[in-house]
Amino acid sequence: MNEKVRVRFAPSPTGGLHLGGVRTVLYNYLFAKQHGGTFILRIEDTDQARYVEGAEDYIQECLAWCGLVPDESPLHGGPFAPYRQSERKEMYRQYAEQLVTQGNAYYAFDTPEELEIMRTALKTHDNPSPTYNYVSREKMRNSLVLDQQEVARLLAENTPHVIRIKMPHDETLSISDMIRGEVNFHSSLVDDKVLLKADGMPTYHLAVVVDDHAMKITHAFRGEEWSPSAPVHILLWKYLGWVDEMPQWAHLPLILKPDGHGKLSKRDGDRLGFPVFAMNWTDPKTNELVTGFRELGFLPEAFINLLAVLGWNDGSEQELFSLDELVQKFSVDKVHKGGAKFNYEKAKWFNHEWIKKLPVSRYRLQVAEIFAGNGLTVVDDEKFDKVLELVKDRCTLLTDFWSQASFFFEAPKQLDVDSIKPKWSDDKSMFFDIVKEKLILVEDWSAANVEILFKETATEKNIKLGELQLPFRIMLVGGKFGPGVFEIANVIGKEETIERIQYALTLLS
């Protein structure tokens, strides 16, 4: 393992894992693996208000389902523990204090109300979002303007306070992004971000820098929404004296709503009728269930594949990639700069392709579970595989196997007799009576034999074969779908075939 490359995925346990999240994990993973490096899962749980019980386990399960198993994580452990930010709390305070001592940060005692007053007071048409910056900080209650004794008194009295970074007036901060190249920010336009919150927990800005340093992270992939705060992070690496160890950044394009514009959100899934989470997620606070790709019948191979090409393309015509192939072929410089709208139709196409591509043994178990959920226990594995093989071309989602194949195991509950009745005749009725009798005598129950017998009888009775196949299909399947009728007859067996013909004849007489 090449310890030179260490990349991490750092979700916060606040809910389900959405498409953008999984894609970020995926790119992190691909990059780490193709360089023989280490893929790390770190949990960013410093926001106590939004922390959700169970979300961390959920994330780990999603990763396992997708096959993106981390080398180091809270669950697996690793040499750079802890992998949960809340367990590193003391270290953040220490670094924040160090920055204050160095003069790169300061204490701010402003209450939320005072901040609100400042923002509304400074708000103008031209400046709808005033910030705490090198101008406004002069009028606030912080250790930059208060005299030292006052600051000491406030601290001694345990006055709630935060630590803010002191942004320089006039500096150009340059970020080298693996996807976008060099991006420049002027420091006067960046605000004095809070580094350490009043509850003693760090904000993302401090935590990500301290953790990435502590875990020796070399490459950092994250969503584009982080791009504007990159200058803060750069400065922190500098102030803490770690510039030489700073990871290389890559800001990934966003996954957008299929209609309209904007970042894809959980709500869009409900609204437009498709999943946005990897797996089912039940919010313990509201008990609200959000459906996942897994439960909807997606294969992890397809899920990973569709996500990989939503923001990356290797330049060839290839669209279907296995995880191994992705590790081989992924490259950061082919990652797109612009966001992509999510297209559920295309997503389903990927799943369809993977269902056709993979051997049925790969998803036999999941389909069996779906059957069990519908009250049917699979007992004959050999038959089950045969059936799956027979209908896989017609299944887009794993759940489609139920509607496409349940009739192989239990007689259809309803027959679409309406589509045969108009053309039904006594001749046909007689034909099936004869066929039924002949079928009883068949010894070698093969599709070919049934077909021959069927054809011969049709010729005898002088009825066109085509006019008989549809009724036969309805008798066996219940509707106008499924593989070849004689194949079906073969799989469901002699007795069952005869029984279904018999039953249908009573309905039609």
Added chain:
RNA sequence: GGAGCGUUGGUCAAGGGGUUAAGACGCCUCCCUUUCACGGAGGAAUCACGGGUUCGAUUCCCGUACGCUCUACCA
């Protein structure tokens, strides 16, 4: 408002100074199949706008428009 980023068919996209501007999804037509699919053959549909540079710009440069992200003691 500001900053950063972006803009090739409806969507995902390849390409990149001279091309009939790939391919995929979706849509339409036909073939196969007397079911539904799969498969096969076709079709409609695109370089945001304006200036430059150039013999020539979809491609390079500058503007404009539009979009997105950020502008929290959230990440």
